[in-house]
Amino acid sequence: MLIPHPLLGLRDAQEFTYxxxxxxxxxxxxxxxxxxxxxxxxxxxxxxxxxxHRELWFHEQGDRSWLVVTRNITTHxxxxxxxxxxVALARGRGR
Amino acid sequence: MADRLTPLTVFGExxxxxxxxxxxxxxxxxxxxxxxxxARLGRLSSLEAVAPLVLGAPLPGVSRVxxxxxxxxxxxxxxxxxxxxxxxxxxxxAVLKQGFGADASVTEQSDGWCAFDIAGAATLALxxxxxxxxxxxxxxxxxxxxxxxxxxxxxxxxxxxxxxxLWCARSSALSLHHALVTAAVALS
Numbered sequence: 001m002l003i004p005h006p007l008l009g010l011r012d013a014q015e016f017t018y019x020x021x022x023x024x025x026x027x028x029x030x031x032x033x034x035x036x037x038x039x040x041x042x043x044x045x046x047x048x049x050x051x052x053h054r055e056l057w058f059h060e061q062g063d064r065s066w067l068v069v070t071r072n073i074t075t076h077x078x079x080x081x082x083x084x085x086x087v088a089l090a091r092g093r094g095r
Numbered sequence: 096m097a098d099r100l101t102p103l104t105v106f107g108e109x110x111x112x113x114x115x116x117x118x119x120x121x122x123x124x125x126x127x128x129x130x131x132x133x134a135r136l137g138r139l140s141s142l143e144a145v146a147p148l149v150l151g152a153p154l155p156g157v158s159r160v161x162x163x164x165x166x167x168x169x170x171x172x173x174x175x176x177x178x179x180x181x182x183x184x185x186x187x188x189a190v191l192k193q194g195f196g197a198d199a200s201v202t203e204q205s206d207g208w209c210a211f212d213i214a215g216a217a218t219l220a221l222x223x224x225x226x227x228x229x230x231x232x233x234x235x236x237x238x239x240x241x242x243x244x245x246x247x248x249x250x251x252x253x254x255x256x257x258x259x260x261l262w263c264a265r266s267s268a269l270s271l272h273h274a275l276v277t278a279a280v281a282l283s
Contacts, residue, residue: 007157007172008239012227015241061242063171085172 004081008063015061021046022054022068025088050074056084105209105268114276117283119215121275123268124260128181129204130188134173135197142198149194150177160236160251168238168251176204176249176262209268211275214258217282222250222259224278230259244274 001013023046028038050073057067066084071077104125106112112123134142146154146167154175155161160168165179165187179187188203195201213221222230226248228241233252240249248271249262263271 012241014227061247062240063169064174065172083172 001076003057003067003069003078005059005062005065005067006081006083007065008059011059011062015059016057016067017060019056019058019066022056022084022087023047024056025068025084025091025093052079105265106272112272114279116276116279117215117217119213119217119221119279119282121272121279122212122214123272124210124212126181127178127205127210128184128187129208129262130177130191131170131200131202131204132167132175132177132191132195133200135200138198139173142195145195145198149191155236158237158239160238168249170238170240170249178210181205207265208262209265209271211261211263211268211272212253212258213261213275214254216257217279218259219256220282221275221278224281225274226250231256233259244270246271 002010003013003016005011024042026042028035028042030039032038053071053073055069055071057069059065059067068082068084068087069078070080072079101109102125103109104111104123106123111125114121143154146152150162150165150167152162152167155167155169158169160166165177165184167175167177170176177187177191184190187205188201191199192201219231222228225243226241228239228250230250230252233239233250233255235252235255237252238249240247242248243261243263246263246267251260251262253260261271261275
């Protein structure tokens with residue numbers, strides 16, 4: 001499998017490691033009143049779609065950037081690849 | 096005591112290892128200093144502004160190398176490794192830190208890495224056997240990181256198709272050297 005890195009172009013999937021659902025970017029506020037419940041959701045509950053899925057991949061043997069890869073689970077087609085940093089900044093994170 | 100301390104290469108020798116196998120040469124380069132350079136949060140533009148004064152060239156963009164005596168290559172977003180001749184730039188990290196100040200984080204890397212220069216007509220054939228990267232498409236001054244023999248390595252294209260520099264972790268340099276020599280012998 002080749003992953004189209006937004007900076008580097010097509011790179012071999014062997015260079016990457018997989019973390020999981022891109023929802024992990026949205027870490028709850030640990031000081032909020034309902035933090036325990038939200039961390040339960042964050043830690044254990046995942047959607048399991050048969051179709052497009054947004055995932056965090058790490059280019060470990062490359063430029064060490066985190067990517068958000070949108071991949072179709074049923075066909076393995078990679079629809080879109082973004083730098084996770086850009087995704088986090090677009091969601092209002094500081095970095 | 097001091098006069099008995101002699102720097103050793105990764106092979107535990109006093110002279111750099113050079114292997115000539117067929118038309119290929121694989122030369123260890125212990126004469127290079129190395130330092131890492133990373134822009135601190137929000138300081139990229141001021142780092143880029145100062146870079147020509149410190150490095151003698153603007154910081155290279157994605158997958159590129161820039162500079163002459165002091166040479167920087169891109170390793171990731173807002174991160175670079177900087178190499179220079181050890182004889183004249185033993186204090187490379189200190190020089191970079193002094194030049195860039197609070198715009199960048201700098202760490203000394205000279206003893207953590209090992210460089211091999213590979214050259215010869217069969218260089219591309221050698222790299223094709225060793226890694227999945229498209230080294231045939233690399234232009235002069237291109238750099239990429241990939242795995243060779245399961246080891247993370249930087250590959251710098253010095254002369255397309257003919258001459259490349261590999262940087263790998265010093266602790267696994269003997270394994271990389273073994274892979275290079277084994278592939279070179281198979282090709283010759």
